[in-house]
Amino acid sequence: MISIFFRPDRTEIVQGSLRKNLTFIIEDYAVTEPALSYIENEGAGETANLVRFFDELKNEFDIAGDDIYVVLPDYLFSYIESVDYINEENLLSQIQEHTQEDADSFYISMPVSTTSPAPDRQSVYAIRKIYVDKIVEVCMNERIALSSIEPASLGFFRAFGNWHDEMPLIMLYPDQASIVTYSPAGGIFMSDAPDISINALKKGDSANSDFASAIAANDYTAGQTFMNVNTDMPYYVLTNDKEILGLSAVDMRKPEEKLVFPEFIDAGIIPEKEQGLWMPAVGTLLQIYDELSDKDSLDNPLYDKKDYFINVKSGNLLPELAKQASKNRQWRRVIERVCKKACVIFGVISILEIAAIVYFSSYEINPSLEADYEQAQKDMESINHEVSIIEQAKKVEQRPVEAYKALVHSRPDGVGFTSVKIGNADEKPPVEGDNTTPQQVVIPYVKVTAVSGNPILFQEFRNNLEAQRIFLAPSINSISAQNGYQSAEISTRRGGK
Numbered sequence: 001m002i003s004i005f006f007r008p009d010r011t012e013i014v015q016g017s018l019r020k021n022l023t024f025i026i027e028d029y030a031v032t033e034p035a036l037s038y039i040e041n042e043g044a045g046e047t048a049n050l051v052r053f054f055d056e057l058k059n060e061f062d063i064a065g066d067d068i069y070v071v072l073p074d075y076l077f078s079y080i081e082s083v084d085y086i087n088e089e090n091l092l093s094q095i096q097e098h099t100q101e102d103a104d105s106f107y108i109s110m111p112v113s114t115t116s117p118a119p120d121r122q123s124v125y126a127i128r129k130i131y132v133d134k135i136v137e138v139c140m141n142e143r144i145a146l147s148s149i150e151p152a153s154l155g156f157f158r159a160f161g162n163w164h165d166e167m168p169l170i171m172l173y174p175d176q177a178s179i180v181t182y183s184p185a186g187g188i189f190m191s192d193a194p195d196i197s198i199n200a201l202k203k204g205d206s207a208n209s210d211f212a213s214a215i216a217a218n219d220y221t222a223g224q225t226f227m228n229v230n231t232d233m234p235y236y237v238l239t240n241d242k243e244i245l246g247l248s249a250v251d252m253r254k255p256e257e258k259l260v261f262p263e264f265i266d267a268g269i270i271p272e273k274e275q276g277l278w279m280p281a282v283g284t285l286l287q288i289y290d291e292l293s294d295k296d297s298l299d300n301p302l303y304d305k306k307d308y309f310i311n312v313k314s315g316n317l318l319p320e321l322a323k324q325a326s327k328n329r330q331w332r333r334v335i336e337r338v339c340k341k342a343c344v345i346f347g348v349i350s351i352l353e354i355a356a357i358v359y360f361s362s363y364e365i366n367p368s369l370e371a372d373y374e375q376a377q378k379d380m381e382s383i384n385h386e387v388s389i390i391e392q393a394k395k396v397e398q399r400p401v402e403a404y405k406a407l408v409h410s411r412p413d414g415v416g417f418t419s420v421k422i423g424n425a426d427e428k429p430p431v432e433g434d435n436t437t438p439q440q441v442v443i444p445y446v447k448v449t450a451v452s453g454n455p456i457l458f459q460e461f462r463n464n465l466e467a468q469r470i471f472l473a474p475s476i477n478s479i480s481a482q483n484g485y486q487s488a489e490i491s492t493r494r495g496g497k
Contacts, residue, residue: 001288002063005071005152005281006036008173011053014281015061018288022301025266026282030060039131040076050138058142067147069284070135074153074171075178077127078106080190082183082225085110085122095126107132111154111315112187118309119227123187125151125315136322146322148287153180153188154315155283156238161262163306166233168218172244174198179218179235184310185226191218201244212249238277264301287314398423403446403470410464411450412457418487419449424494445494446471451485458488470495 005012015028038050057063074080078099085091092103099106105128112123132149139146153169160167168181170193177197180190193214194200201207215235222229234255237245244250259276261267265286270278286302290313293300303312400422407420424443450461458476465474474492481487 001067001069001285002061003069003071003155003281003284004057004063005155006039007034007073008036008176009034011035012278012281013057013061014278014285015066016282016285018292019266022289022299023264023266024286024288026269028061029270029278029281032057032060036073036076039072039134042130047134047138050134051142054138054142054144063144064142067145068139069147069287070149071152071155071280071284072127072131072149073173073176073178074151074180074190075173075176075192076131077125077151077190079124079126080151080153080180080188082121082123082187082189084120085113085124091122091124095124099126101128105129107317107319109150109315109317111313112182113311114184114186115309115311118185121186123189125154125317127151127317132317132319136318140322146318148284148314148316149318150284150287150315151180152280153182153190155280155286156236157182157188157283158286158302158312159261159265159279159283160236160259161302161305163303163310163312166222166230168222168233168235170196170214170235170237172196172198172237172239172241175200177214179214181218181222181225183222183226183229184307185228189221189225191221193218198239198241198244207244208247208249211244211247215249215253236276238280240274240277262301262304287316290314398445399470406468406470407446407448407465410461410468412460412464414454415450415452415457415461417448418451419447421447444491446492448490450488450490451482452488453485455479455486455488458486458490461488462490465490465492468495472496 001016001018003012003014003016005014011032011034013030013032014026016024016026018024033053035050035053038046038053054063078101079095081094081098083091083094091108095106095108096103106126107129108124108126110122110124114121135149136146138144152171156169157163157167163182164184166181166183168179170179171177175194175197177193177195177200178190179193180188182188191214195210196214201210219229219231219233222233223231233253235250235253236255236259237250239245258272259279260272261270261275261279261282265282267275267278267282289300289302306312403422404420407417411417422445424445450458452458458479462474462476465471471492472495474490477489477491479486479488
C-alpha cells in the first residue's frame with residue numbers, strides 16, 4: 001500500500017502494510033517534487049506533467065503493482081462543513097448556496113456522523129470533480145490501481161485516533177492555510193485562514209497577533225457550529241518551522257500530549273518529532289482496518305478512543321466506477337501472483353523430472369554387477385530351498401537331552417521311571433505371548449511311566465514338571481497298582497525354549 005500526499009510545497013510518499021498481528025508497519029517514506037499544481041491547473045500540459053510525475057515514481061516505488069491512496073490538502077475542497085442532514089437534495093442545495101456553483105460539479109463524502117446524545121449531524125467534504133477525474137484518468141491510463149482519494153484532515157484524525165476530544169488541526173503551507181476542527185459534539189468543519197500561511201506570517205511583525213486572531217475566530221465558529229465546545233481546546237499545528245512553533249499564540253494552545261502515532265502503528269523509521277507531519281499520509285492507509293472489520297468482524301484499533309454515538313467511515317471521493325475498477329485490478333493482481341507462484345512450482349517440478357530422466361537414461365550399469373545379479377537370480381531357488389530345510393530342522397528338533405534333564409530334575413525322591421519316551425515331531429512349540437489354545441495332539445511330547453510306593457508323590461512330580469519351561473500342561477493320565485507299588489502314566493506337551 002502506498003499513499004501520495006500532494007502538498008503545494010512538496011509531495012509526501014509513504015509505503016506500509018498490515019501484519020498478521022494487525023500491526024501496521026511503515027516500511028518506507030520519502031519526499032519528492034511538488035505536483036499539486038498539475039492537478040489544480042487545467043490544460044493538456046499540466047496533465048502531461050502529472051503523467052510524467054507518476055512515471056518517475058514508478059522508478060522509485062512499486063506504484064504500478066500496489067494499491068495507491070491519494071491525499072489532497074483541505075484548502076482544495078470547496079466545502080467542509082458539519083450540517084444538520086435532512087436529505088440529499090437539501091444537502092446539495094446547501095453546497096450550491098455556499099459555493100455558488102452547480103452541486104453536480106462536486107464529489108461528496110460524509111465520513112463522520114453523530115447521533116444522540118450528540119446532535120444528529122453529518123460532516124460533509126465536497127471537492128470539484130475536475131480534480132478527482134484528472135487523477136483517475138491518469139491512473140487508469142498508466143495502469144495504476146488507484147484505491148482512494150481523501151482529504152488530509154481525515155487522514156490525520158484517523159491516524160491520531162483521539163475521537164473523545166476536540167481536535168482543531170492547523171495545516172500550514174507556503175501560501176495557504178486552513179483550520180479543520182473535529183468535535184465529538186458534531187463532527188468536522190473547516191475555516192479558511194490565508195492570513196496565517198507561512199509566507200504571510202513571515203512578512204511582518206504581526207505573526208503572533210494574526211495567529212491568535214485566527215484561533216479566536218475558529219473558537220467562535222466552533223461555538224456556533226457545536227452545542228458544546230471546549231473554548232480552551234488545544235490546537236495541533238502541522239509544520240516543522242521552528243519560528244512559527246515558537247510563537248506565544250501557538251505555545252498557549254499547544255497540546256500536552258505528544259503528537260505521535262498510536263501503538264498499533266510501527267513507525268520506528270520516522271523520528272518521533274516528525275510523526276505528526278506524516279499523519280495525513282499514513283492515516284489514509286489505515287482504511288484497511290475498516291475494510292477488514294467489515295469483512296472479517298475484527299476488532300478495529302482505530303476506534304479504541306471513540307464513543308458509541310460517533311460513526312466514522314471512509315472519506316473516499318472516488319466515483320463508483322473507479323472504485324469498482326480498483327477492486328477488479330486488486331483481484332487481477334492476486335490471481336496473477338497466485339499464477340506466478342504456481343508456474344514457478346510447476347517449473348521446478350518439471351526441471352527435476354527432466355533432470356531425473358536425463359540422469360537415469362544416461363546411467364550405465366557395470367557389466368560385472370549385472371552378471372552377478374543374473375547369477376544371484378539363478379541361485380535364488382536353491383538358496384530358498386536351503387533356508388526352508390533349516391527352518392524345518394528348527395521345528396522338528398526335539399531337544400531330548402534337555403527334556404530328560406528336566407525330567408530327572410523334577411522327579412521327587414521315592415519316584416522312579418520304568419519307561420521314558422521323548423519326542424513328537426507333529427507337535428509345534430508355542431510362541432511366547434500367544435494366549436490362544438494350543439493345538440490338541442494325539443501323541444504327547446514326553447510320556448513317562450513312573451513308580452512309587454506313595455501315590456501322592458505322583459502329584460508332586462506333575463507339579464514339578466509344570467514348573468519347567470520346556471514342558472506344557474503335564475497331566476497324570478492313570479494310576480494303577482503293580483507288585484506292591486503304584487504305577488502312574490504321566491504325559492506333557494512341548495513347551496517353549
